[in-house]
Amino acid sequence: MASLPFWKIQRELSRFGRQLAAAPGNIWRYWTERPFYDMVTARQIRVSDGGIPPSDNVALFLIFPADGILKSHLHSLRWLTDNGYAPLVISNVPLTDTDRATLHDHAWRILERPNVGYDFGGYRDGILSLADRLPSLKRLVIVNDSAWFPMPGTDGWLSEAETSGYDVVSASFHWGIARVDTEDFRDIRWEFSTDDRNFHYGSFALSVGANVLRDPAFLGFWKRYRLTGDKSKTVRRGETGFSQWILRSGYSHTATLDLTTLDTDLAAMPDDQVIDLAQNLILHEDMLMRGKKLEVLAGPDGRDPKTLIPLILTSIARQGVSYALPHHIIRAKGYPFLKKSPLWACPDTQSIMLDFIDGITGDQGPDIQSEAEALVAKRRDRLQPDITPLYETRLALRRR
Template identity: 35%
Template structure:
């Protein structure tokens, strides 16, 4: 038997065992991991009181400070506190004494925990700490440091939340429309709905009203939430799972970014402005859409084609990632995603250019340039 055929045979023999192992992991972690974690790893959780009083309006701010605490972390906390909200900071990594001191002045509580379950494991930790006072809470907001927040000249997201009457709200949502990348940019009717398959609100910024928090199902969701270090499973059970669960409860849900009206939002823009937004579309993990972007921008493209490409990016890629130029200038959106800075050169260059054009009024230029060192 040739070496090539032998390798193929070995792969065919190993594949069922690998698939079975993945199935066992998914099934076991779904049933057992909350209880195993609580009996074992949770004993290593460390809590330190902060300088602030724990109020009824709480924000659980999750951080993963692989490179220590940046000024942007402290600015986010200052904004949260200035909005009358008490932060509980949950770190998925140990904090240095200096970092803990800086955070302590801006937090009601600091929790350091084992890095298991990504942000949802940390959200769970914060909520379990609040379990005896959930009845008193008027709002619980979940935030993580995958974004810079707030951006300069942005609207106050917490005020936007208060203007919503929904039990569960997010800053942005994903998967509300077709994910199919268009072959050509013909005019299409814009449709976006929470009834779409795998629709969800993105976990970097979501919030629960007092009525939602007092529903016994709320605490049950978090108590039984199955932790895992699989990123794919965390997205499915966490981001998508939480949103789909909230919808299944019959709760009212909404996002502060009105993506349902995206077609109307971009309609008044001039051709030159549409081209600038299109040039600054960020495309991660979708080579087909990236090729479409490059092809369209090389061609002599009319206003409608540019508009259709921006709309396609919103539904295929999500506005939180894809449209930072439009978000910051037209929408006064208070969040900017960090990961494009280190994932892909074009996306990183676009983000750096946008930050520089704002005059670094948020003080993140040093952080951006440091993170760019991790570019592949």
Template identity: 30%
Template structure:
């Protein structure tokens, strides 16, 4: 039986990407061959390579492990996050993947329970691994455990942690994330279904039982952290959730693609027009299609059907909350915003700011809004030369 055309196209794109990525993989090969030795040496010299600093905050039954990478010093949003976690009863273990000026370090230790300084080895998952190593050494077994990094403004608006803790209890879940990846799958007959995949790795909330589980502990004891970004995404971000779900732990994201698309199916035509008006595109042909739909808006059933097909096509290819920030805000709220330096994410932040200024999106606290606005304006003046995906 002949393969469907969409599957042939998908495999060709995958082959092209692999060929384009081959030079990078060849450059990284020597480091990968040395990896086991490098990791063994790091672990053997862990106490010499790291520094654990006691903070002023008291320990408690809930712990938040926050990995920080801020080579230019700590922005206000870091303190906003720590103070928010503390108000919810979390003792914060901050893991620094880069040195900080003494003034910033003093402010940090005044708010945190402990601060771990470490080399930037293994990206965020390396920081997660080492932070959990400290907790295990100290015999800390929290009733709730948050693992997160500083690649998001959190919380951007509302009280998402209260919602997540309530959902953890009410639904009998083992873990929650802010966003959970889902992929659309088609069987041989063409029938569609969603495959639920990993929690995005910038925020996890776990029950105490989940954090103590054999699956959780086995993953981290066996995790071979690496400073290869593609390895970290595959074996860290994707591998972590996959390991837990395959061993029976119940994980869920507060926002998911399937729920978004179902809501769009039920949306009124004016809501769809607004979704497109505030849309963000990473693909030129989608941008052209969206502009044409807006220019031809007439409120008709035919326009609505075309707009729905367009939203689905874009949302299945790209992160839906980035592509349609106003529509996602109306459905889920905007609990967080990514700080990713890619232009796609920058345009999303511009649209969120536009929505705030027009009164369609609730603003974050004033200090956070000032930082957010400044980042948007600075990006416009000085777009980064090498904008990479962040974890």
């Protein structure tokens, strides 16, 4: 068996040291954060009735309207109500009187809460507020405003989830394809599995059926859920924790975006289309893979589909398709969600996103474009560094 590289051993030892040093404080927070929130902080929650009548289909819509209620919020709410859902709007920031009045006509109930626990803290408060109604609901949809939705011409996700026959339906999954190291991207095997302990469905779009809602263990999961102010722990306890609970409980589950044949789909595409997808890959979180993309595109295999296809597949496996490939999943697959966070990544990623958004048609297009420009302006001081010059220098040195 090959030995681990020294840098990997050094990295793991460093990580273990940090965890050990932080252990006393982490243990204390683990046991106290949720009880303190439930007994003290939750008293700050404000609940208001909206003008939409109740329904046996409820949509929990979590928002963070730091700049007020946006046109895209109202667009999403109209979509939910037009499909028979009573929106329970949960705001992780206090609302102004004007925003509360605006939401009144688009919501069944409005819940304003302290921003504790990120999105899953809000989901928890919303679901606990529905405790008495859960057994009588037909469907509970959970969505948040980390994505614009639905994209023009992609408004069938709600009905698709309802008629799928599955107990839990998400828009997409993550960690369903075994990852490979960046340098080994050509070795990726495109085989879907839920066996990885980190496998999870995207929590920005979930549809939960009556079988789950009637199960007391569903409410129990949310009562026991441990709030945290750490984003990585929120993903682990929330997205991964809930997905793993679904798997252990034996409920049927699926993602509406079927990627099982993506490798063969890409292989059947014209070369210029594969090249375009590779050039427009969005890798806002995976710095190593972003560097590899730049390196490959600038090298001799930069227009070779045999190299670009595994590059695309590895990017998706490592970062998630909702972020990495909007050009394909929205235009070709009718995927209704466009994630916002790549807009405050590095300039090259930002440019890809803005070009894509400029091509959005219909009445929603101008609204998304103006909101995207506002996000870019607001987050300009928090942009990740542009690593393109770094890799151009690296390539120049290699060629000497």
